[in-house]
Every structure is written in C-alpha cells, then in structure tokens.
Amino acid sequence: MNTLSRKQREIADRHAMLLDIGRSLLVEEGFHNVSMERIAELAEYSKGTVYQHFSCKEEILVQLCNDSMTQLLSIFEHARAYPGTHRDRMLALIYAHFLWSELNPVGMSMLQHMSMHGVKEKVSELSMERHTSLEKQIFGCVVDIVESAIHDGQLVQPEQQSVPNIVFGLWSMCFGGQILTTTHHVDLQMLGINNPQLALMRMGSVTMDGLNWMPLHNQTSFIELQTKYQEYFNSEAGQLAANRTATSH
C-alpha cells in the first residue's frame, strides 16, 4: 500500500511536470511548436513514457485547458462574492475575465484550439466531460448573478430575452473581445481602440443600462472602478506573479 501510493505519487508528479512543461512551451512558442518529442526531451523521459500519460497531443491541450478553466471558475466565484450591488458583481465578473486571460496567456488560445475541428474527437471522454462540466459551472456562475438581480428586484427580466440569452450576449462580448485583443494579427490601436479591456467593461455597463439594470450607471470613472477591482482581486494578481516565475524557472 505504501509503495503503491509512492509509485502513484511519482506518476502524478510526473503528470503534473509534463503538463507544466507543455504549458511553458505553449507560452513560449505557441501551440504549433509544441511537440511530444520536445516535451519528452525537456522532461528527460522518452516519448513512450509521455504517451503513457497522454494518449495524444490534444489530450495535453484539453487537460491544460481544464486547468485554466478551473482557475477561471475560482476567479468567477470570487467575483460573485464581490461586496456591492449585483451590477457591481457583474462588472467584477467581466474584470475577472480579463484578469484571468492575463493570468493565463494560454487559456484563451487553448479554448480557441478546443473549438477546432478534430480536437473533440481525439480527446478522452473523461477530459471532455470535465470540460463541459466546467463550462456549465462557469456559465452557471454568471446566471446566478443575473437571477439574483432579478430576485432582488434590481432587474426586470425582459419579455423577449431569457436569462441564459443575456448571459450569452455578455459572454460572447468578453470571449470575442478577448480573442480580438490577444490575437496577433488585428491592430486594435490602428482602429482607434487603445484600451480594449476598459472599452469592453464600459460596453458591458452600457448593456446593463439597456436592460434597465438598477442602479443605472453613475458617473463613477471606470478607471477608479478598475482600481477597486484590482485591489479586490489582489490574491489572483499575486498568483499571476507566482505562476509566471513557476513556469519560467
């Protein structure tokens, strides 16, 4: 039992190490430059051993992606607990999304990869289930806030729009905006967009105004608000720093 557990621990450790190597390779050279050979080499194991942990390259991808999403979920749950109105919480959520994508430079790009043809098919069922489950939980976290706002009378549910649809709209904006921001071929600056994150937070607020979500936007500067959020999500920002040093050691 003891030896077995030791062996299991060894395997789990190696699993984590391989994921770490994969992550750092992904950060440094992008997905197309990550190869199983390379990971094996850096881990000082052979290819065969790596394949005992991951059935294919995509499996590493999805597991890294799931890790990122777990992190997102926990940031979102933190955001849900933000002290303030439901609106403030919602905005905190949008901020949290940005924070996450900065914490996790590969998270978004992995999500993008996940949506490509032929990934879902290659990946293990278990990882895929975990993935969709996380998706549901993350989505549910946002739905929670909207429903709380309705429950507390700060938002009247529009006749023509269900709660999931509202969440979908905001999700789309954050997701799309993040892709456009982190994407390397669109020059937002050139198009007149200097601070995309701030822009999207403002647009999120505008959308809530459009929903008549009380209290309507007051004159508080968004920059100030951003600073507030920054303080609130301090620990995550710290984790960011920790991650940075951990992956680049």
Add this chain to the structure above:
Amino acid sequence: MNTLSRKQREIADRHAMLLDIGRSLLVEEGFHNVSMERIAELAEYSKGTVYQHFSCKEEILVQLCNDSMTQLLSIFEHARAYPGTHRDRMLALIYAHFLWSELNPVGMSMLQHMSMHGVKEKVSELSMERHTSLEKQIFGCVVDIVESAIHDGQLVQPEQQSVPNIVFGLWSMCFGGQILTTTHHVDLQMLGINNPQLALMRMGSVTMDGLNWMPLHNQTSFIELQTKYQEYFNSEAGQLAANRTATSH
C-alpha cells in the same frame, strides 16, 4: 501578347480552381484534413505546381479568408444602405454578419485560424496587407453608421466611450457569439440558448438602448424584424444557394 495573355488566363484559372478545391476540402473535412497533396491530387496537378501558386498551406488559407472577407464587406455595404433609421441599419449589420457566417461556413473558422500563432509569419506580405485592409474597411463600415447616427442627432456620443470602442464592443459580441455558435464543443442548447442569433440581435438592440440611441427599442417583434431583413438580403441568400452548388459540384 495574345498568347501571353492566354497563359496568364490559364494560370489565373488554375489559381481559382485550386482555391475552390481548398475551400471545399475545408468545408468537408476541416482545416487539419486539408493537405497540399490532396489539393494537388484533386486538381490533377502535382505538388510542385500547387506550390507555384501558394508558397505554403497558410497562403491558401489567407487567400480564402480574404475572399470571405470581401464577401462580408459587400454584405456590410449592402446593410449600410438599408432603408430605415441608423439603428435599423446597425441591426441589419448584425443580421448581415450572421447571414455571412452561414453563407460562408468556413469564413469564421478561417478567421480563427488566422489569429493563431505562426500564421501571420508564414503568409506573404501582400496577402497580409489585403487582409488588414479588408479588416479596416469592414470596421470602417460600422463606424460609418455610428457616426452618421451621431451626426443626425440620434445618438449622443458618450463622454467615456469613443466610436471605435462602441464598434469594438458590438464586433466582439458578434464575433465571439459566432465562434461559440459554430463551435462544435459548446452545447448552447443545454445552457438554455435556443436561438443564439436572435439572442445576439436582441442584445445588440439592448446595448443600443443603453447608449440611448434613438429611437429606443419599440415593441416590434424581433422575429418580424428578422423576416424583413431576410427579404432585404434576398440576393445574398440566393448567392448562398449558388455557392453551395458551386462548391459541391
């Protein structure tokens, strides 16, 4: 001159044929299953010949992408001419975006691919310039509508939000929404989103309400509105049918 021109025509024809083959392969089997060998085989030419037209696989991608974007631009320009208020036009634009992504099942996925690491680097400068130029034109088309609305007094430019930022927000929503919709691993239905396109059009309208863009949303059913747009974009819908038969012949 005549013979030279004939040769040139032959080359141009073959270029188009290769792109067509690439497109249909992309539609049928997804990007990862498209190979230069395969294209050459289907075209009944050798690999070397294909490489005389496209320096690499990505070059085919970006040229197909540019074709799609040209199509998008023309649909957008049509939408800009929609008879009605500027708001109606804006909504028509959102509708047009959906229409395009249906006309062009690969357009979106190619845009996604474009944003991935290592594509921009491999592609010819000319194609890349064309790409960014199209992007600018498409973006400009939307900016136009917002600015017209401001000019005609139907929209007061918010203090904290520039026109490009507003456009960026709506763009993000459409783009992200489209990815989430066409993506094969997110089950929107399960999350309670039955008609994502309608949902996004409504959210677009909500956002415009939040901007105080006159006239505010009246009680017109969006389903009705959608039918109106459908009629207006009749020709594009027809082109869709034509394309379908052309690529699958």
Add this chain to the structure above:
DNA sequence: TCATTTTTTGACGTCGCGTCTAAACTAGGC
C-alpha cells in the same frame, strides 16, 4: 538470487510539408 511483472525506451512506420532536380513541354529560329 532468480523469475515475473511493470515500466521505459527508442527504432519504426506513416504522413504531410516544402525543396529541388530532372524530365516534359513550349516557342521561335532555321
């Protein structure tokens, strides 16, 4: 110490990209 089971290794088959040389073809002069 040896036999059995587990783990690790890296050579191998396959595929796709992109190159490059030799062969086929074309055009134009005689």
Add this chain to the structure above:
DNA sequence: GCCTAGTTTAGACGCGACGTCAAAAAATGA
C-alpha cells in the same frame, strides 16, 4: 520539320512530428 533555349511540371527526397510496439531495463517478490 527539327533543333535549341527557356519555361513549366512532376515527383523523389529530406525533414520533422505523431503514435506504435517489441525489446530492454527496472522493480517486485519469493
């Protein structure tokens, strides 16, 4: 009609990456 110079095409080749598998190595247990 034939020959040559230039152009176009074919496909063999080298390379690198994926994923497999049988043999080698290590661990376990008697």
